[in-house]
Amino acid sequence: RMVSLKEAKMGVASSQVVDDGKTPINLDHGDPTMYEEYWHLVSEKTTIVIPGNQGISYFSDVGNVCWFLEPQFARAVTRLHEVVGNAITEGYHIVVGTGSSQLYQAALYALTPHGLLEPIDVVSEAPFYSSYPLITDFLESGLYRWGGDAYKYDKDGPYIEIVTTPNNPDGLTRWPVVNRSGGMLIYDLAYYWPQYTPITSPANHDIMLFTVSKCSGHAGSRIGWALVKDEAIARKMTKYIEISTIGVSKDSQIRAAKVFDVISDSHEHKGSFDGISPFFDHSYDQMTRRWQQLREAVSNGTLFSLPDFPPSALCTFSGRTFAPISAFAWLKCERVEHCANFFKQYNIYVRDGSFFGTSSNFVRISMLDRPEKFEMFIQRLMSIINSFST
Numbered sequence: 395r396m397v398s399l400k401e402a403k404m405g406v407a408s409s410q411v412v413d414d415g416k417t418p419i420n421l422d423h424g425d426p427t428m429y430e431e432y433w434h435l436v437s438e439k440t441t442i443v444i445p446g447n448q449g450i451s452y453f454s455d456v457g458n459v460c461w462f463l464e465p466q467f468a469r470a471v472t473r474l475h476e477v478v479g480n481a482i483t484e485g486y487h488i489v490v491g492t493g494s495s496q497l498y499q500a501a502l503y504a505l506t507p508h509g510l511l512e513p514i515d516v517v518s519e520a521p522f523y524s525s526y527p528l529i530t531d532f533l534e535s536g537l538y539r540w541g542g543d544a545y546k547y548d549k550d551g552p553y554i555e556i557v558t559t560p561n562n563p564d565g566l567t568r569w570p571v572v573n574r575s576g577g578m579l580i581y582d583l584a585y586y587w588p589q590y591t592p593i594t595s596p597a598n599h600d601i602m603l604f605t606v607s608k609c610s611g612h613a614g615s616r617i618g619w620a621l622v623k624d625e626a627i628a629r630k631m632t633k634y635i636e637i638s639t640i641g642v643s644k645d646s647q648i649r650a651a652k653v654f655d656v657i658s659d660s661h662e663h664k665g666s667f668d669g670i671s672p673f674f675d676h677s678y679d680q681m682t683r684r685w686q687q688l689r690e691a692v693s694n695g696t697l698f699s700l701p702d703f704p705p706s707a708l709c710t711f712s713g714r715t716f717a718p719i720s721a722f723a724w725l726k727c728e729r730v731e732h733c734a735n736f737f738k739q740y741n742i743y744v745r746d747g748s749f750f751g752t753s754s755n756f757v758r759i760s761m762l763d764r765p766e767k768f769e770m771f772i773q774r775l776m777s778i779i780n781s782f783s784t
């Protein structure tokens with residue numbers, strides 16, 4: 395069913411969704427399809443045409459450290475960071491990647507000192523993003539290996555710590571936790587955008603990873619970017635991408651540039667948006683409403699629990715004071731051991747907490763899916779809770 399303009403503006407898909415209790419509901423991946431309806435509202439403004447003769451060459455900007463970076467994309471990224479105030483770009487090199495997943499690998503490659511006797515440990519505080527161990531150990535590299543929970547890490551020698559802030563899965567603000575020097579840091583700032591968390595200051599770390607996927611929701615374009623202070627590191631990251639994929643799709647970069655310019659315009663030139671809310675206001679409202687629905691449902695019983703509200707902070711971008719709103723619900727089953735298996739019985743598919751370095755009492759549930767699916771999930775969750783409270 396096509397959502398009406400009014401419904402879409404409200405971020406409400408349909409009050410007609412009635413859960414049959416059986417339709418599989420897959421909320422395992424963080425697929426950001428929630429954003430589709432906003433992009434439907436501004437679909438004309440974001441349409442681009444790429445003529446057949448455009449973008450044929452491998453090269454984009456041969457004078458740049460990242461020679462496959464489209465200048466248009468670089469400008470749009472710089473502008474968006476300035477509009478939002480979430481990262482410093484002055485004095486940084488931008489390295490574009492096929493998703494921030496590729497940049498994660500490029501950063502590991504670039505930071506690893508070659509010639510070590512053993513692979514260097516890569517750690518992150520649990521619960522950590524479940525893909526880190528998979529990506530790190532996939533090729534059984536001689537350069538680096540997954541070292542687990544940064545909080546428990548007490549070995550000597552060099553290491554790499556991934557600081558994901560706000561964090562996937564729980565949305566909390568994070569700092570480095572390994573309690574000694576000699577570490578190298580990668581900041582994964584995929585969720586440092588104002589629909590998820592208050593922007594408190596422009597980030598200025600040595601290596602910062604961002605992705606279109608969680609900012610605008612265009613995960614299918616597979617575009618991420620890194621802001622890198624040190625030129626030698628930026629060059630090594632560029633080399634990694636050169637060797638693995640000879641650059642990054644220009645078509646995708648140009649599309650992402652357009653999407654970002656429309657986001658910036660929606661905030662800077664509100665008047666020309668036919669009453670459509672600016673992007674980060676719309677997405678913030680949607681996320682807030684979803685969390686209210688979820689908290690209300692969960693509070694009806696004692697079967698499940700959610701983390702307490704984290705502390706609020708003033709967002710320098712929106713002027714609102716609010717607590718981080720996670721892109722995922724990090725939910726605990728209070729009465730069963732294996733929470734994901736429990737949900738499976740009801741045809742709800744969510745990710746087992748053990749993939750995040752914690753216990754199977756927890757599951758991660760995507761909050762970013764299409765409105766109909768989220769609505770169905772809430773209905774089914776309420777009926778499960780009700781059936782256990784009688």
Ligand code: PMP
Binds near residue numbers: 495496558584
């Ligand atoms: N980092 C974090 C913390 C993520 O949650 C994700 C997406 N789930 C990524 C990186 C990867 O994003 P992508 O490769 O789509 O840019």
